[in-house]
Amino acid sequence: MNKWLTILLCIGLPLAVGSISGYVTSQNVQTWYPGLAKPSFNPPNAVFGPVWTVLYILMGIxxxxxxxxxxxxxxxxxIILFIIQLFLNFWWSILFFRFHLIxxxxxxIVLLWLFIILMIRQFYRVSGRAANLQWPYLAWVSFAGVLNASIWYLNK
Structure with a gap:
């Protein structure tokens, strides 16, 4: 397969997954989410889209x-670990925003975090550069996990 087509498909896969879950949950982000109690470190909603876009592009690369x-x-x-973590990533927003199952x-997200670590470890065995590109993803999901836990605690 053409190198550039392969790159586009690899980047397109995580972007498509993120776009689909974002589309399915977008209404609740605007209506339900603002009514939740959130911790003081909750970033503005405008931060999430650009951050996730960059992370999905890094995943694809x-x-x-x-x-x-x-x-x-x-x-x-x-590859299997990549697919598993992408599956867990996809379902997190739907569970949280669509079904309100905080x-x-x-x-x-705890499972996602564990599978990201497993994926990074396995990526190192194949390509150190591929693994190193995933550290921002792990950092963001770590932050998102703390945010998710805080929102769960504040709204139980």
């Missing part, structure tokens, strides 16, 4: 760096 490596068991495991979303 990392995925491309892994995909282009020669076939191996390590590469296959890295506690279930918290459990999901």
């Amino acid at each position: 990392s995925f491309y760096l892994v995909i282009r490596e020669p076939s191996s068991v390590k590469k296959k495991q890295a 506690g279930v979303a918290l459990a999901d």
